[in-house]
Amino acid sequence: MIILPIVQLLIFGFAINIDIKHIPLAVFDQSRTQESREMIRGFVSSNYFDIKTYANSMQEVNHAIASDHVKVGLIFPTDYAKKIRGGQQTEIQVIIDATDNLSAVSAMSAAQTLGLLKSQEVLTGRVRRLGISIPPSAVDMRIRSWYNTDYITSWYIVPGVMGLLLTTTLTTMMAMAIVRESEQGTLEQLLVTPMHAWELLFSKIVPYIVIGYLQVWGSIFIGVQIFDMPFLGSRLLFYSLTLYYVIACLSFGIMISTMSENQMQALQLSIFILMPSVMLSGFVFPMEAMPKGFRYLGYCFPVTYYIKLSRQIILKGGDISYVWKDVAALCGYIAIMFTSSLAMFKKRFVP
Amino acid sequence: MGNIVVETKELTKQFGSFTAVDHISMQIEEGSVYGFLGPNGSGKSTTIRMLCGLLAPSSGVGLVLGKNLASEGRAIKQNVGYMSQKFSLYPDMTVMENLNLYSGLYGLKGKQKKERIDQMLALADLEGREDELTKVLSGGWRQRLALGCAILHNPKILFLDEPTSGVDPKARRLFWDIIYDLSAGGTTIMVTTHFMDEAEHCDKVAFIYFGALIADDAPPKLKTSIPGRLYEIETKNGMEMLARIQSGEIGPVLDAYFHGERLRVLVSNERGDITGEPLFAESKITQIIPAMEDVFSYFVKNESGKEMKGGRISGSGQSTIKLENLDGGKKTTGQTATKE
Numbered sequence: 001m002i003i004l005p006i007v008q009l010l011i012f013g014f015a016i017n018i019d020i021k022h023i024p025l026a027v028f029d030q031s032r033t034q035e036s037r038e039m040i041r042g043f044v045s046s047n048y049f050d051i052k053t054y055a056n057s058m059q060e061v062n063h064a065i066a067s068d069h070v071k072v073g074l075i076f077p078t079d080y081a082k083k084i085r086g087g088q089q090t091e092i093q094v095i096i097d098a099t100d101n102l103s104a105v106s107a108m109s110a111a112q113t114l115g116l117l118k119s120q121e122v123l124t125g126r127v128r129r130l131g132i133s134i135p136p137s138a139v140d141m142r143i144r145s146w147y148n149t150d151y152i153t154s155w156y157i158v159p160g161v162m163g164l165l166l167t168t169t170l171t172t173m174m175a176m177a178i179v180r181e182s183e184q185g186t187l188e189q190l191l192v193t194p195m196h197a198w199e200l201l202f203s204k205i206v207p208y209i210v211i212g213y214l215q216v217w218g219s220i221f222i223g224v225q226i227f228d229m230p231f232l233g234s235r236l237l238f239y240s241l242t243l244y245y246v247i248a249c250l251s252f253g254i255m256i257s258t259m260s261e262n263q264m265q266a267l268q269l270s271i272f273i274l275m276p277s278v279m280l281s282g283f284v285f286p287m288e289a290m291p292k293g294f295r296y297l298g299y300c301f302p303v304t305y306y307i308k309l310s311r312q313i314i315l316k317g318g319d320i321s322y323v324w325k326d327v328a329a330l331c332g333y334i335a336i337m338f339t340s341s342l343a344m345f346k347k348r349f350v351p
Numbered sequence: 352m353g354n355i356v357v358e359t360k361e362l363t364k365q366f367g368s369f370t371a372v373d374h375i376s377m378q379i380e381e382g383s384v385y386g387f388l389g390p391n392g393s394g395k396s397t398t399i400r401m402l403c404g405l406l407a408p409s410s411g412v413g414l415v416l417g418k419n420l421a422s423e424g425r426a427i428k429q430n431v432g433y434m435s436q437k438f439s440l441y442p443d444m445t446v447m448e449n450l451n452l453y454s455g456l457y458g459l460k461g462k463q464k465k466e467r468i469d470q471m472l473a474l475a476d477l478e479g480r481e482d483e484l485t486k487v488l489s490g491g492w493r494q495r496l497a498l499g500c501a502i503l504h505n506p507k508i509l510f511l512d513e514p515t516s517g518v519d520p521k522a523r524r525l526f527w528d529i530i531y532d533l534s535a536g537g538t539t540i541m542v543t544t545h546f547m548d549e550a551e552h553c554d555k556v557a558f559i560y561f562g563a564l565i566a567d568d569a570p571p572k573l574k575t576s577i578p579g580r581l582y583e584i585e586t587k588n589g590m591e592m593l594a595r596i597q598s599g600e601i602g603p604v605l606d607a608y609f610h611g612e613r614l615r616v617l618v619s620n621e622r623g624d625i626t627g628e629p630l631f632a633e634s635k636i637t638q639i640i641p642a643m644e645d646v647f648s649y650f651v652k653n654e655s656g657k658e659m660k661g662g663r664i665s666g667s668g669q670s671t672i673k674l675e676n677l678d679g680g681k682k683t684t685g686q687t688a689t690k691e
Contacts, residue, residue, distance in 0.1 A: 184437065185435045185438070185439035186441055188435055189433070191404075191405055192431070193428060194428040194458075195456060
């Protein structure tokens, strides 16, 4: 329960990268001049493109893209250099395989930026040769990347995976544990004792709270030690808010147990509900990009709020004033889920 | 008649449209061993689970130690022990860990706890095996350990649900010895079983059939309540003989069936002695005292008979058969073919 999630965290952290670089490129340079070679160099040195092949015809370019050998084709017309030197607008064709639209978007914006930069360079060069001194660009966009300056995906992923792991393990294990006791007959034996129903549930929940905390601690440890993730906010705040989330997951597990006849069903039901909650939680796929209806659906899951507040506290150092809304949402979720699962538990197992 | 410690009045449980327990009224005396006998699915477990407070009745009243089980459940639980069919022990915990758990759940502490645990280990014959996981224990030991866990807190009443299922005959006998000891010590015990021979061990036996009580009395009285004579026949041509009896060759019989290799024939008292019948000339025929199995078969047949005549198989408000109303000979003439 602790080792497996940690292994998963490592795999996700190392494997997932959403800033796509080194996209395979085919070049068809019909100009073969210093200017075209300069442009090609620009593409390669940006690190966004790796030249896989130099094509000698359009068919070769098409073939390279169609066969998945490259994702992008860069084509220079024969009069490229002539037009540039002659002060005319020239064109470069960039063909992008948009099947993989994530790579395509990356390629597209890189290509456009490179094109723009080159245009600027050419234009200002010309103006200066005329003797007019002008700033390199009319509007200088000064871009500062806060919090995750190097765009390290693993930093973004760790809180997401952590929330995901907690949800999967805690909810599933809680549901299966209760159903297993029911199948074994030991739940019945416990109910025959003078114990209250809430005492029984409480004793079932507590060990899983401990396990939840161990998982969180392990994830943070790995994030910080292995992925060099910074922890800017208050650890105390983070660990106390984790409790709300853990209880939310466990209540949900209890609810699932009341709806399952056996352990297999409990497992299937948990997974069935957890899958969409993962996809819609903002774990990897940004919620802003989702259509409205699905975004609202994502807001119904506690994991969404936990991932938000973890990222806020860990990566941005936010304090309670930034996360109180997420906490309020979690509290609301717990209030509803815990009371209803307690009621369903009583109805199903206790006369 | 001693103290009544368990009493039910028209206790009923319905699951949707299915009536599992049909208006059962019964009484159990303090210190007695009360058996609930019936086939699988007849409602025995459901009844016992209601009495333990594990299931709420649909209607009717249950009183345990004078307290209403619907409203005063918790007060009852401290004085009641329960052993389920599954011998509810935690398989991944050791013998000692299970004993510790259950003593804790009933609030046993210190010296008393230690003493009781030692006693239960002796009872189950598990001394020296405290650190074994319960899942490696075989049938008889798990059974006795489960019993031990159920009586740690010295309950006044013990509910045992099919406690001997899956256990070898020797272990079964040992178990019943323990039950007798407990009963002699004043504990009231209610046992459900589908083993007819175990019913012989009880002070009083109730037959349950499709959720209703079809008999409720001490075994000797039940045996003499059959209005007829039971004969046992040893013969080489059992099947043929049964067919001939069923076709009416020896006249009206109340019942004819196999018991192991031997044929048993029940005839009414008016019919008289059938040992002289020519059909049995080559065979050995003796009159015998009915065993519980015979008594049960008889009562069940009568219930079926009631259904045949348009009456319901369930209790229909009447919890025990009034034996005077049974009309052996005439009613069952057409029924010598065994009807299940």
